[in-house]
Amino acid sequence: MDSTPPSFAVLFPLLFLTMTNFLALPNSATRIASTMKPRRLHAKLFHYNSIFSPTYNPADTVADHATYMVQNSAARLAYIRSKVRTSLASSNDVQTHLDIDRGIFLVKFSIGQPPVPQLAVMDTGSTLLWVECKRCMSTNDCFDPSKSSSYATTSCEDAKCDSLPRKSCDTDSNQCKFSIAYENLFSTDGVLSTDQFTFETFDEGSVVVPNVSFGCSTTGAIRGRKFNGIFGLGDSPTSLVTKLGNKFSYCIGNMNDQEYRYNRLVIGDGADIEGYSTPFEMYRGLYYVTLEGASMGDLRLQFDPNVFKRTPQGSGGMIIDSGAELSYIPETEYSELYGNIRLLLDGFLQRVIYETERWSLCYNGSVNRDLVGFPAVTFHLAEGADLVLDTGSLFYYKEPQVFCLAIHPVRSFDIPEPDILSIIGIRAQQNYNVAYDLTGQKLYLQRMDCQLLDD
Numbered sequence: 001m002d003s004t005p006p007s008f009a010v011l012f013p014l015l016f017l018t019m020t021n022f023l024a025l026p027n028s029a030t031r032i033a034s035t036m037k038p039r040r041l042h043a044k045l046f047h048y049n050s051i052f053s054p055t056y057n058p059a060d061t062v063a064d065h066a067t068y069m070v071q072n073s074a075a076r077l078a079y080i081r082s083k084v085r086t087s088l089a090s091s092n093d094v095q096t097h098l099d100i101d102r103g104i105f106l107v108k109f110s111i112g113q114p115p116v117p118q119l120a121v122m123d124t125g126s127t128l129l130w131v132e133c134k135r136c137m138s139t140n141d142c143f144d145p146s147k148s149s150s151y152a153t154t155s156c157e158d159a160k161c162d163s164l165p166r167k168s169c170d171t172d173s174n175q176c177k178f179s180i181a182y183e184n185l186f187s188t189d190g191v192l193s194t195d196q197f198t199f200e201t202f203d204e205g206s207v208v209v210p211n212v213s214f215g216c217s218t219t220g221a222i223r224g225r226k227f228n229g230i231f232g233l234g235d236s237p238t239s240l241v242t243k244l245g246n247k248f249s250y251c252i253g254n255m256n257d258q259e260y261r262y263n264r265l266v267i268g269d270g271a272d273i274e275g276y277s278t279p280f281e282m283y284r285g286l287y288y289v290t291l292e293g294a295s296m297g298d299l300r301l302q303f304d305p306n307v308f309k310r311t312p313q314g315s316g317g318m319i320i321d322s323g324a325e326l327s328y329i330p331e332t333e334y335s336e337l338y339g340n341i342r343l344l345l346d347g348f349l350q351r352v353i354y355e356t357e358r359w360s361l362c363y364n365g366s367v368n369r370d371l372v373g374f375p376a377v378t379f380h381l382a383e384g385a386d387l388v389l390d391t392g393s394l395f396y397y398k399e400p401q402v403f404c405l406a407i408h409p410v411r412s413f414d415i416p417e418p419d420i421l422s423i424i425g426i427r428a429q430q431n432y433n434v435a436y437d438l439t440g441q442k443l444y445l446q447r448m449d450c451q452l453l454d455d
Ligand SMILES: *[C@@H]1O[C@H](CO)[C@@H](O)[C@H](O)[C@H]1NC(C)=O
Pocket: 158, 160, 194, 211
C-alpha cells in the first residue's frame, strides 16, 4: 500500500510543459515604478496562522484551520451580501452565528502619544479604521484616549463626520459618533477621533503619521478576540488611504508557510504599483473588478462573462477582497471548473466526499507531490490583467492528507445568476503584489515573491 502514485507530470507531459513556460514568465517580467519615496508607510502584515503573529496557536490542527477558514469566509460572504443587499437577494441561506476571532491578515501599528500597540484586521471592504478603546480585555493592549496627548475627538460639523454612513451627534459634547453593524458578527459604535499613528517599517525604522481619523469604539465588541479593531482600506474621506495619496498595495506570500515573513502593506505614494492593471469600480465601499473569462492551462473555461457584471440594480458582480480567504463564483461556472478538474484528477487520486458539503471537491493526496504539472487556473480581468492561481492558491488542506478546491460555489436557489456576487478571496491573491490606485481607479497585479520588493 506504500507504492507512490505516478507523478502527474508523467501522465500529463503537455500540461507540465505549459506550466513550466508559465512559471518562466513572472521572473522575466519587468518591474516598473518602484522608485523609493520618502516617508514610505510600509507595515508588516501577519497571517493569523504565522508563528510571528500573536494569534498563532500551536495547538491548532490542519483541520482546525480549514474549519476556521471556511466559516470565516462564509461569514464574510454573508456580511458583504448584507452590504449590497437588494430586494432580490436574501441571506437566509447562509449560516448565522458565525464569528471572526482572528481575521486573516493583521496590521500592526501604534496609536497615540505615548504610542500604544494595536493589531487590526486588514479589510478592503471597510471604509472606517476603528479600534476598541477602553474596554478591551487584558490580552489586548488597550488604547485609552485620556492617556494620549495627541488625541482629539471630531466635531459634528466636521466634513469627515458628514461622510460616515451611520452617524449621530452627541450634542452635549459636540462629538461625532459612528456606528457599524457587521451582520451576523457584531456591531460597534463610538466616537470619531484623530490621533497620531506609528508604523514599524521593514528596515526596522518607523513612520509617524499625525492626525489620522479613526473610530474609537466604546462598546467592548472586540472582547475575547485576538485583534483590537478593523483596518479599513476602503475609499472615504476618513480613510488613511485617502489622507496619504489615494494608493495602497499589499503583497501576500505563501499562506501555508507559517514562517513566511515578507507579507506587507504599503499605504500612500510609496505603494508598490507594479504589473498589469485592470479598472475597478467602487460601489458600497467594495472594489468591483470585471472578469472577462477564465482558463485552466490552455483550456478556456466556459464562463459567462455577463454573470460577473454588476446589474443595473446593483446586485451581482465580482469583488476583490481581503477579508474572505476562499473565492466564490456562481454555481454554473463552479460546475465548469469542477468538471474540468475532475477530468484531470479522477482515476488518478481518490476523491473524498464530505456528506455536509457534497458539492465540494476534495482529493486524498498531497498538493506538492501529486499535482506537479497541474495546470494553473487563470482569471482574466479586463484590459489584460491576469490573476494566476497555481495549485497552492487553488487548493487548501482540509486534513493533513486531503486537499480541497479553495473556490466555492454560490448556490442560486431562486436568485438569478446575474444577481449573485462573486468574490476573489485572499488565497487566490497569494504570490501577488496587489496595488490599488484610487485616483486612477486601477488595480495592479504583479506575480512575485514579496521578499523581492524594496524595503
Ligand atoms: C487634523 O485634521 C482636521 C481635519 O479632520 C483639522 O481640522 C485639524 O486642524 C488637523 N489637526 C492638525 C494638528 O493638523
